[in-house]
Amino acid sequence: MLSNLRIFAVSHQTIPSVHVNNICCYKVRASLKRLKPHVPLGRNYSSLPGLIGNDIKSLHSIINPPIAKIRNIGIMAHIDAGKTTTTERILYYSGYTRSLGDVDDGDTVTDFMAQERERGITIQSAAVTFDWKGYRVNLIDTPGHVDFTLEVERCLRVLDGAVAIFDASAGVEAQTLTVWRQADKHNIPRICFLNKMDKTGASFKYAVESIREKLKAKPLLLQLPIGEAKTFKGVVDVVTKEKLLWNSDSNDGKDFERKPLLEMSDPELLKETTEARNALIEQVADLDDEFADLVLEEFSENFDLLPAEKLQTAIHRVTLAQTAVPVLCGSALKNKGIQPLLDAVTMYLPSPEEHNYEFLERISRLLLPFADQHVEIPLLTAGNIALTVGLKHTATGDTIVSSKSSALAAARRAEREGEKKHKHNNEAERVLLAGVEIPEPVFFCTIEPPSVSKQPDLEHALKCLQREDPSLKVRLDPDSGQTVLCGMGELHIEIIHDRIKREYGLETYLGPLQVAYRETILNSVRATDTLDRTLGDKRHLVTVEVEARPIETSSVTPVIEYAESISEGLLKVSQEAIKSGIHSACLQGPLLGSPVQDVAITLHSLTIHPGTSTTMISACVSRCVQKALKKADKQVLEPLMSLEVTVARDYLSPVLADLAQRRGNIQEIQTRQDNKVVIGFVPLADIMGYSTVLRTLTSGSATFALELSTYQAMNSQDQNTLLNRRSGLT
């Protein structure tokens, strides 16, 4: 019986059907050979868990661990904070790989897409499974680049907890804020890991402060670093008052020394740790009444007598309640601090039964993931993460349930509990449960197959990629008939292009990358239209009057209103047709053919000759709305991006001068260690290809993060230049 199964759709090659027993080893082995191109060079298949030879037995033990011993967690962070490196260390220390993968050498387990290996970045989330001290951990490594923010969000939906990784020399960065907000939205308890403690400029204090200030979170300091930057050699466990030192001679970090802090050998460190522990106890007591009672009743005289386990249990509760976040530190690259991080994952993050889910779900074919390798499994108990294949109509963000009636029951329950928003929707809509929020694409470009005969193959490839990645939008240009790709950023579209080539064997041609503008109207206008057509012996006759007026919504979905004079009976038969006519008209504005935002359409009158088809009603309404939009005063809106550039002091001036030329609006310049952080806004049209320019300007020392902030009105001069360029006048 499957229950509480959360679906996390990824496109992977599946392996032939296998049952988990020894007889099937050969089959697994054969399929792994077929998957060989994905397996990192220099890595041994036998290092993959539970898939080979004798190791296959271990799958029995890991498939069905008790639910309390399962942790479904994600790793999330700003780009380059070290998620993949940390994941590699985790897999190594938990015994699931026999060598340490390195992003810089392109041989990690979780970055298994060719593009990830080549670029040293994570694009697609990878799921891996391993055991740690009797716990089963399902872990998802998510991308840090802002172009793949949807990928992060779809992972968060299936997780019970997350580890947020920070670069200790940078603290909270732009994308950390985004993923933190996403985790807030999905109520995911977190622990923080301050990575790169070995790096020049690393500062535990600075990073903790930035968590407090920028994330508005309460950090619980469970560790203190021993040394910083070049001198970093270990951590102090504040809860147990022990020091953990990694032997600098042992380069894989497997062995380390854990010793109680003693007055004789470490008087200073002991004093500092005792103070930190007392502060931690007070902080947790403030947040947890049960713990406060315990401390007051039994240990108020001497906090030293409070057993570590009592404090750990209270920290677990506080973490689950999300009133504070445990903070740990280390250096994944230098192999320090990873084992205590794993202990903290099992100790403080929730098991699936502690994370409240509404539904029980059932599905027929399941695969146990290990990055790009899978084993089909016969069943799965509650609380696990698995992959499923072959679902034809299911896309990322959907919730799969056992039956419509259970979904309706769940929806009714949600409604009773206050989610009234579905109340007025029809039944089909009510069974749709909370999905992932799909960000609006800001770039588009045309894509063409090498020959017309390959068009169906291209359509198939795009359909598959879209199901996996809903932030990729595909549409047909009605004028040219060309296929248009809409995506989150330059890198996003580049990767899609590359994947079509590598995974579907199709060489395609991309047109120039263009900014996705929008349009709006500035005044109210009315228009009337009549459609009178006879097809065969049937007359289709519609007369309609609409009014278009500007409103403030920041949405491309038009608000639709009906005048009181329109009878309910008429609306009943034609409402869907009217809606679709209005929507299609607003998808292509009169200025640039871009979506129209911030507009309300009122239907003032409608007469329909009996026998008129709904298609004709829709066509007439659409034409009439387009007429009205054309008559109005119009305005182009352009995407305004929020930008954060981190740059060494010496390069600040050229970066600022360059941004000024790009219509950049600088809001603030912060100091972060030896770096300056420039925060501001810049129109997307002026920031295309910025990574190359920034690299040249700063000799590769700067990084930046870009995110859609809003759509803003263009000034008339810029708008005219754009319109002239589009119409071929300049």
Ligand SMILES: Nc1nc2c(ncn2[C@@H]2O[C@H](COP(=O)(O)OP(=O)(O)OP(=O)(O)O)[C@@H](O)[C@H]2O)c(=O)[nH]1
């Ligand atoms: N000094 C130092 N460098 C590190 C550490 N961890 C990772 N790095 C380096 O930081 C860079 C980024 O590491 P990744 O592990 O790819 O980071 P990521 O967060 O997975 O990156 P994305 O997936 O692209 O967001 C690489 O060059 C790593 O070698 C660390 O503890 N110390």
